[in-house]
Amino acid sequence: MKRLFAVVPLAVAVVLGGFFLWGLNPERDPSEIPSVLISQPAPEFDLPSVPGVDVPGLGRADLTDNPGPVVVNVFASWCVPCKAEHAVLTRFVERHGLRLFGINYKDEPEDAATWLSDLGNPYERIGSDLSGRAGIEWGISGVPETFIVGRDGTVLYRYVGPIVGEKAVAKFTTALTQAGALERELGS
């Protein structure tokens, strides 16, 4: 019994040390919010198209019965990181056959139209979320955010922030590959 007590300080130190190690991990983002949407059906929403952009709007119904997983990207013309991310997403669409849908979050339709005509439009459908209500349904905290939605309309993955830079692109590519959303594998 006495010997057992002698181990207690060591055990306490190990447990506390473990917590400190976890807390000090530079990879850990303490402001990251776990998403409740993962493995849940995509939320109910129905957005009209952006006036001046020649792709249809986006709703819950467009996310089901697709031949493969699709990606829903929340973006806005006023969001600077979105511009950098736009190039990455365009590359995914052009080179790897990614199917990309967009939610234009709290954006002026004219600004969005100009932005898309300047940079090109990789989106198959774009819903215009003027009030930000669809954004709340998706539980977003800002733009950009990107979701992978499975064939049956289940949310498989969520990426918060711009998919820019080697690390982020690698992380997102892994998620896309696991979901089977890429028509052609990377490197081909």
Added chain:
Amino acid sequence: MIRTLFLIIMLGLPGLANAVEPDEMLADPNLEARAREISRELRCVVCQNQDIDSSNAGVARDLRLLVRERLTTGDSNEAVIDFVRARYGDFVLFKPPFKPQTYALWIAPFALPAAAFAIGGILLWRARRRASVEALSDEEEALVAQVLARHGRGDEK
């Protein structure tokens, strides 16, 4: 005079630190009070340590409007909070719910001191019992007396 004025202004400042704008407020003071109450329990997902009642973030404003909209359609306070919670998770609640994942969070502050007192108490009790055991029994006293008698008194050389 200036000091008093300064004090009044300074004491009044925290009350002004308020993000709710006039155009958001509801006409019904009852509903508005409930909306404020709910807003103080909901965390802003952008600025994380602020409630949506005092946050200027865009999403916080949207959520404030949403809370008021749900209230005017006749939702109860709980229904409104559940609506937001279904979309943003337990993270938006400043007061975490009591459920299996949060047992450690709620119980540990009480259980840890209780365990410490229990262990300390047991150790003290055992130490005291051992001290009382160390006193000689009658038999041992007799034996000591016998030995002393045989060898003469201890203080005589």
